[in-house]
Each structure stands twice: as structure tokens, then as C-alpha cells.
Amino acid sequence: MSATRLDEGQLTEHVEELAELLVDAVDGGASIGFLAPLDRAAAVAWWKERAAALAAGQVAVWAAFDGRRVVGTVSLAFPDKPNSRHRAELVKLMVHRGARGRGLGRALLGVAEEAAAAAGITLLHLDTETDSPAERLYDSAGWVWAGVIPDYAADPGGELRPTTLYYKRLRAAAPAG
Known part of the structure; x- marks a missing residue:
């Protein structure tokens, strides 16, 4: 499986597959909004909205493919304030239930971290549902626990759940040459 950074055209080309992944993640209990x-x-519409943010440079999206099928994705959201251009938020790390257990989540996380460092980002942050399987991934990948906010978001079933905040410091890539 390979991960590809999508441009606006590629996102549009794969919007149906991306929507299928999003539906699968939510149906599988992932608390991703x-x-x-x-x-x-609604999943197709959400991804189509991302195309505009992608074109504006507000977000970067990577998709993992198993052949031609999208089986995972991860995104970075970039703040628009001048005092926060050194950081980004890791968002929407999803792996299709049929592709789990093969290290794809960790690989996508690594792709996003490497790309962020190459872009000069020195701090990443994220939030995830407390006690979710995602917490084990972030803990084992060197992310730092920053705290828990109670009743932060509803899970896919509508129950309010706590959210754990994480961050990771990165070394910006040295300029080439």
C-alpha cells in the first residue's frame, strides 16, 4: 500500500472512495466528528468541501491505496494566524476496518509527521476520543499526553465522551543544499 498526497483534482477523482472510507470509519465507531x-x-459533500480548503492551502490530505481503492487517510490542518504558522493539527486519521492491523495507521501518521517537518512545522497537535484504540497508536508513536476535556464531543452513537489532547514536537527538516 502506498500513501499519496492528494491535490484538489485527485481528491475530486477519489471522492466516492473517500466517502466510503469516512462512512466505514463512523459505522465502526470512530469519533471523527x-x-x-x-x-x-453527506460524506461525499464533506469531502467535496475539503477540496476548496486543499486548494487554499488550509489543509493537506494523504490517501493510502490498496490497488486503486482508498483504505486510509490522514490530514494536516494549518492555522491561518501569523503567530501559529509553526504548528498544524493532525486530523481525520482513518483506516478502513478491512485494512486494519497491518500498520497502515502508523504509516499514515509517519507520512504526516515527515511532511510537516519538511514544511517547517515544529509542533503538531491532535485530539482523540479518550480510551479509544487511537490513543495506543499516539502513545506508542511518541506523542505527548496534554490532558483530557470531559464531554468534549459526541461519539457516533451520540453519547458525550471525553477527549484526550496530544502534541508532538518535530524537528524541521534542514534546507537542501
């Missing part, structure tokens, strides 16, 4: 059941049309 949506309630279950997630309507496929």
Missing part, C-alpha cells in the same frame, strides 16, 4: 449512521451523500 460525525454521528452514525452517516449518509453517503
Whole structure:
């Protein structure tokens, strides 16, 4: 499986597959901002909205492919304030339930971290549902626990759940030459 940084055209080309991945993640219990059941049309619309943010440089999206099928994704969201250009938020790390257990989540996390460092980002942050499987991934990948916010977001079933905040310091890549 390979991970590719998507441009606006590629995101549009793969929007149906990306929507399928999003629906699968939500149906599988991932707390990534949506309630279950997630309507496929709503998932397509959400990804189409990302195309504008991608074109504006507000977000970067990578997709992992198993052949031609999208089986995972991760994104970085970049702040627009001048005092925060050194950081980015890791968002929407998703792996299709049928592709889990093969290290794809860790690989996508590594791709995002490396790309962030290459872009001069020195600090990443994220939030994830407390006690979710994602916490084990972030802990084992060297992310630092920053705290828990109670009742931060509803899980896909609508129950309010706590969220754990993490951060990771990066070394910006040295300029070539």
C-alpha cells in the first residue's frame, strides 16, 4: 500500500472512495466528528468541501491505496494566524476496518509527521476520543499526553465522551543544499 498526497483534482477523482472510507470509519465507531449512521451523500459533500480548503492551502490530505481503492487517510490542518504558522493539527486519521492491523495507521501518521517537518512545522497537535484504540497508536508513536476535556464531543452513537489532547514536537527538516 502506498500513501499519496492528494491535490484538489485527485481528491475530486477519489471522492466516492473517500466517502466510503469516512462512512466505514463512523459505522465502526470512530469519533471523527460525525454521528452514525452517516449518509453517503453527506460524506461525499464533506469531502467535496475539503477540496476548496486543499486548494487554499488550509489543509493537506494523504490517501493510502490498496490497488486503486482508498483504505486510509490522514490530514494536516494549518492555522491561518501569523503567530501559529509553526504548528498544524493532525486530523481525520482513518483506516478502513478491512485494512486494519497491518500498520497502515502508523504509516499514515509517519507520512504526516515527515511532511510537516519538511514544511517547517515544529509542533503538531491532535485530539482523540479518550480510551479509544487511537490513543495506543499516539502513545506508542511518541506523542505527548496534554490532558483530557470531559464531554468534549459526541461519539457516533451520540453519547458525550471525553477527549484526550496530544502534541508532538518535530524537528524541521534542514534546507537542501
